[in-house]
Amino acid sequence: MTASEIFPVPAELAASAHVNAARYQELYDRSLSDPEGYWGEVGQRLDWIKPYTEVKSTSFSGDVKIRWYEDGTLNVSANCLDRHLATRGDQVAILWEPDSPETPHRAITYREMHGEVCRLANVLKARGVKRGDRVTIYLPMIPEAAYAMLACARIGAVHSVVFGGFSPEALAGRIEDCGSACVITSDEGLRGGKPVPLKANADQALSTHAATAHVHTVLVVRHTGGKVEMTPGRDVWYDEECAKVAADCPPEEMSAEDPLFILYTSGSTGKPKGVLHSSGGYLVYAALTHELVFDYRPGEVYWCTADVGWVTGHSYIVYGPLANGATSLMFEGVPTYPDASRFWQAIDKHQVNIFYTAPTAIRALMREGDSPVTSTSRASLRLLGSVGEPINPEAWLWYHRVVGDGRCPIVDTWWQTETGGILISPLPGAMALKPGSATKPFFGIKPVIVDAEGVPLEGEAEGNLCIAESWPGQMRTIYGDHKRFVETYFSTYKGMYFTGDGCRRDADGYYWITGRVDDVVNVSGHRMGTAEVESALVAHPKVAEAAVVGYPHDIKGQGIYAYVTLMEGEEGSDALRAELAKWVRQEIGPIAVPDLLQFAPGLPKTRSGKIMRRILRKIAENDYANLGDISTLADPAVVQSLIDNRQNR
Ligand code: ATP
Ligand code: MG
Numbered sequence: 001m002t003a004s005e006i007f008p009v010p011a012e013l014a015a016s017a018h019v020n021a022a023r024y025q026e027l028y029d030r031s032l033s034d035p036e037g038y039w040g041e042v043g044q045r046l047d048w049i050k051p052y053t054e055v056k057s058t059s060f061s062g063d064v065k066i067r068w069y070e071d072g073t074l075n076v077s078a079n080c081l082d083r084h085l086a087t088r089g090d091q092v093a094i095l096w097e098p099d100s101p102e103t104p105h106r107a108i109t110y111r112e113m114h115g116e117v118c119r120l121a122n123v124l125k126a127r128g129v130k131r132g133d134r135v136t137i138y139l140p141m142i143p144e145a146a147y148a149m150l151a152c153a154r155i156g157a158v159h160s161v162v163f164g165g166f167s168p169e170a171l172a173g174r175i176e177d178c179g180s181a182c183v184i185t186s187d188e189g190l191r192g193g194k195p196v197p198l199k200a201n202a203d204q205a206l207s208t209h210a211a212t213a214h215v216h217t218v219l220v221v222r223h224t225g226g227k228v229e230m231t232p233g234r235d236v237w238y239d240e241e242c243a244k245v246a247a248d249c250p251p252e253e254m255s256a257e258d259p260l261f262i263l264y265t266s267g268s269t270g271k272p273k274g275v276l277h278s279s280g281g282y283l284v285y286a287a288l289t290h291e292l293v294f295d296y297r298p299g300e301v302y303w304c305t306a307d308v309g310w311v312t313g314h315s316y317i318v319y320g321p322l323a324n325g326a327t328s329l330m331f332e333g334v335p336t337y338p339d340a341s342r343f344w345q346a347i348d349k350h351q352v353n354i355f356y357t358a359p360t361a362i363r364a365l366m367r368e369g370d371s372p373v374t375s376t377s378r379a380s381l382r383l384l385g386s387v388g389e390p391i392n393p394e395a396w397l398w399y400h401r402v403v404g405d406g407r408c409p410i411v412d413t414w415w416q417t418e419t420g421g422i423l424i425s426p427l428p429g430a431m432a433l434k435p436g437s438a439t440k441p442f443f444g445i446k447p448v449i450v451d452a453e454g455v456p457l458e459g460e461a462e463g464n465l466c467i468a469e470s471w472p473g474q475m476r477t478i479y480g481d482h483k484r485f486v487e488t489y490f491s492t493y494k495g496m497y498f499t500g501d502g503c504r505r506d507a508d509g510y511y512w513i514t515g516r517v518d519d520v521v522n523v524s525g526h527r528m529g530t531a532e533v534e535s536a537l538v539a540h541p542k543v544a545e546a547a548v549v550g551y552p553h554d555i556k557g558q559g560i561y562a563y564v565t566l567m568e569g570e571e572g573s574d575a576l577r578a579e580l581a582k583w584v585r586q587e588i589g590p591i592a593v594p595d596l597l598q599f600a601p602g603l604p605k606t607r608s609g610k611i612m613r614r615i616l617r618k619i620a621e622n623d624y625a626n627l628g629d630i631s632t633l634a635d636p637a638v639v640q641s642l643i644d645n646r647q648n649r
Contacts, residue, residue: 007400007433013409017295017429024430024440031443032469038444039068039472043284046323047083049073049253052280058470060495064486067257068281068472075251076260076279077121077154080322081114082251089114092327094143095301097346099190099333105350108143110325113150115247116143120151120238122245127182127217127236131156131252134180134262136215137308138171138202140164140189141332144221144238145308146318148184153260153279156252160262160274163309164189164198165607170631172205175212177274178262178479184238186221187228192337199228256280262479263311265417266606267632269500269516269614273488274479275311275417282420283323285473289421289442290320293411294354294383295428301380303329304356305343310608311417312387315473316356320421335361340368344376344403355403356385356413360609362395362403367544367568373402383428385411389610390513392535396435414438414513416499418489420473423447424511436535437510444471447511449503454493462527464517465503466496502529519613521550521558526591530613533594536587537562540580542570547603547611551620553595561620562594563603563642572599596620596647602638609634619643 014020019027031038040055052072059065084091089111096106108116129135135157139145145161152159162174175183183206189196199220206212220228221238230237260279264272290296302321306312308330321328329350335343335357343365347355365372384404386396391412400410410433413425423445424438431439441447446468449461457463474497478485492498502514514520514529521528530548537546545565553559564580566572581593604612618627619642630636 005435007409007435009429009432010407010409013295013429017427018292019427019430021430024427027443028441032446035444035469039284042288043069043072043280043472045287046074046079046280046284049075052256056470060470060490060497063482064490066470066474066476068278068470069256069284072256072280073253074256074280075154075254076283076319077117077150078251079283080150080319081110081117084110084325085114088325091325093322094146095327095329095350096143097329097331097333097350099337100193101338101342101345106143113143113147116147117150117154118247118249119242119245120147121154121249123219123238123241124151124157124182125155125249126241126245127219129155129157129182129217133157133182134178135159135182135184136171136175136178136180137161138164138183138185138198139221139308140186140191140196140198140223141307141330142186142221142223143330144186146330149261149308149314149318154249154251156254156258158259158261160264161309161314162264163307163607164196165309165634167631168201168204168208171201172209172212173631174264175205175215176209179214181214182217182219183215184219184221186223188224188226190224190332192334195224195226197226203229203231254279257476259476261314263314263417266310266608266610267629268606268610268612269518271629272632273484274481275475276477276479277420277473278476281472281474283319285421285471286315286320287323289473290316290326291324292427293413293422293425293442294356294385296321296324296326296354298325299327300353300382301327301329301350302354302356303331303347303350303352305331305335305361306356306358306387307608311420315421335365336368340365340372341376344373344378347381348377351380353380354383354385355381356387358388358609359386359391359395360388360605362386362391362399363538363545366395366398370402378403378405381408383411384408385413387413387415388608390515390531391436392531392538393435394535394539400435409433412436412438414511418475419471420475423467423471424513434510437506437512439510441511444469447503448496449505450493450496460505460507462504462514463502464493465499465501465513466493467499468496504529516613519549521560523550523558523560523591524556528592532588533560533562533584533592536584536592537564537580539587540583542567542576543580544568545603547613547616548594549613549617549620551596551617559595560592561616561647562597563600563616564597565600565603598642598645598647600642600645602635602641604638604642605634606632607634615639616642619646622646
C-alpha cells in the first residue's frame with residue numbers, strides 16, 4: 001500500500017450513504033448556482049419559532065456583513081433537546097466515559113438532559129444572568145459542560161468555553177475580553193489519573209485580575225470531591241442550586257443572528273481571537289455537516305475525542321450531534337491512560353460506530369506500535385475521521401489499516417474555529433479517498449486558490465486558500481473588534497474570506513492543505529509546503545513526528561530546518577541524520593533535504609495538540625527574544641530544551 005494509492009468508495013456505502021457521487025455533484029452545483037434555494041430548504045431541518053423569509057444577506061466587502069435566516073427566530077437548546085422528546089426521549093444523548101475505566105460510565109437520555117439543562121437555566125436566571133450576558137465555562141469533559149452550553153443557549157446568554165487545561169492567566173484574559181458575569185467550573189478535573197485544580201485556578205484568575213471584578217457568580221460542580229475554597233456570596237454549589245429550582249424552563253425566543261457563543265482560537269499563529277458565532281446559521285451548518293460528513297444514521301454511537309474547549313467539541317460533540325438526535329460519546333480522559341489501548345477499548349465497550357480524532361493523537365498512538373490496537377476488536381467501527389492539522393499520509397495509512405482494519409473510510413475534515421463547521425472533507429459515500437487530501441468542498445463552499453497577488457488560479461494549482469461565498473456557519477465577527485475581523489480575514493484578498501492556509505488542487509480537483517501560508521518555504525525559488533517535507537520524514541520507520549520550518553539562508557533564500565522526534569527506543573546520531581537526508585532526497589527530491597536537522601524529544605504544541613511552528617521558526621532564526629504569545633502552549637519547558645539543542649549553521 002502506498003500513499004499515492006486511491007481508496008474507492010466501498011460499494012455497500014455508495015448504495016447506502018446519505019450522499020453518493022452523483023448526488024454530491026448535483027447538490028454541489030445547485031448549492032452554488034442557487035444558494036438561496038439550497039440553504040432555504042436545508043434550514044428547514046431546524047424547528048423555527050418564527051419561520052425565516054430571508055435566507056441570505058452577506059457581503060465580504062467594505063464593513064463585511066454576514067446574515068443568514070435573518071428574520072427567523074428559534075432556540076438552539078430546544079432544537080437540541082425539546083424537539084427530540086416525543087420521538088427519542090429515552091434514547092441516550094450523551095454517553096460519558098470517565099478518565100479511569102474503573103469508574104462507572106454514565107448514559108444520559110434526551111429526557112434527562114432536558115431536565116438538567118432546564119434546571120441549570122433556571123439557576124442562571126435566579127443568579128441574575130440575562131439574555132445577552134456572557135458566561136464563561138471552565139469545566140472538564142463531563143456532561144455538565146454540555147448542560148452549561150445548552151442552558152446558556154436556553155436563556156439567550158452567550159457562552160465562552162475555556163479549555164480546562166488553561167492557566168489562571170489565560171482564563172482571566174478570556175473572562176476580561178468578553179466581560180462575562182458568571183463562571184461555571186468544577187472543584188477539580190481529572191486527566192490521566194491526575195487532578196486539575198480548576199476551582200483554585202478560577203479563584204486565582206478572579207483574585208489577581210482586577211478586570212474580572214464584574215463576575216458576580218461562580219457556579220461549582222462537585223466532580224472529584226476535592227477540597228475547594230468558596231467565596232461567600234459569589235460562589236455557589238451547582239447541585240445545591242439546581243435542587244432549589246424547577247425542572248422546566250421555557251426556551252427564550254432568539255433571532256437567528258443573535259450570538260450563540262464566543263470561542264477563542266487555539267493561538268498557533270498569534271494572539272487568540274474571540275470568534276463569535278450565530279444561533280440559526282451556525283446550528284443549521286453544524287447539524288447538516290455532522291449528518292452528511294459522518295454519514296450519521298439514527299441509533300449509531302458517535303465519538304468525537306476533541307475537548308469541548310475547542311470548536312470541534314462545540315460543533316461535533318454538542319451542537320451538531322444533539323441537533324440530529326444522535327448518541328454522542330464524551331470522554332474525560334487521555335488516549336494513553338491507563339495505557340495506549342484506552343481509545344480502542346472504549347470503542348469496544350460502547351460499540352462505537354463513528355470515531356473522530358486528531359492527527360496528533362494518531363501519531364502518538366502509532367508510536368506505541370500496533371499491538372495496543374490489535375488486541376481489541378473494533379468490529380463496531382464503520383467510519384473514521386481526522387481534524388486539526390494536515391494528516392501525514394503515513395499516519396493516514398496506519399489509521400486506515402490498523403485502527404480501521406482496512407474497512408473504514410477516513411474523512412479528513414478541514415475547517416477552522418472561524419468556519420463553525422467542516423468546509424472541505426470527503427462525504428464517505430461520494431468521494432474516493434487519497435491519503436493526506438481533504439478531497440472536496442462541502443455544499444455551498446467555493447474554495448479559490450490565489451497566488452501571492454490575489455489572482456485566482458484555475459485547474460491544478462498551488463497557493464493561498466480563500467473562500468469566495470458565505471456559508472451559514474461562518475463567524476460573524478471577532479467579539480468587540482469588528483475592525484480586526486475585517487482586517488484579518490477580508491483585507492488580504494478583496495472580496496474573499498482568507499483562511500490563512502496554503503493549499504494545492506490536483507488534476508482531479510482534490511484539495512490538499514499544505515499548512516499555514518506562513519509555513520510555506522521558498523528554497524532557491526521553489527515554493528514548498530512544510531507539511532510535505534514533514535510527511536516524508538514521518539514516513540521513515542524511525543521517525544514518530546517532525547516539524548519543518550524555513551530560516552534565512554544566504555544562498556538559497558530560505559533553508560529547511562527540521563525538528564524530528566524519533567520512535568520509542570531510537571537514538572539520534574549523525575548517521576541517522578545522513579540516513580534521513582538520503583530518505584527525503586528519495587521521497588521528494590534534493591530540494592527538500594533539510595539543511596539543519598535537530599532531534600527533539602518533544603515539540604511545542606498548543607493545548608489542542610497543534611505544533612506551534614511560529615516558535616520553531618524563531619528558534620531556527622536564532623531569535624529567542626520574540627517568541628510571541630506562548631500562553632496557549634501545552635508544555636512551555638519544551639521551548640528551552642529546543643533552544644539548548646539548537647543546530648548551528
Ligand atoms: P489561531 O488561529 O489562533 O492561530 P488555529 O488556527 O490553530 O489558531 P483552529 O481554528 O483550531 O485554530 O485551527 C484551524 C486550523 O487548523 C486551520 O486553519 C488549519 O491550518 C488546521 N487544520 C484543521 N483541520 C485540518 C485538516 N483536516 N487538514 C489540514 N489542516 C487542518
Ligand atoms: Mg487559525
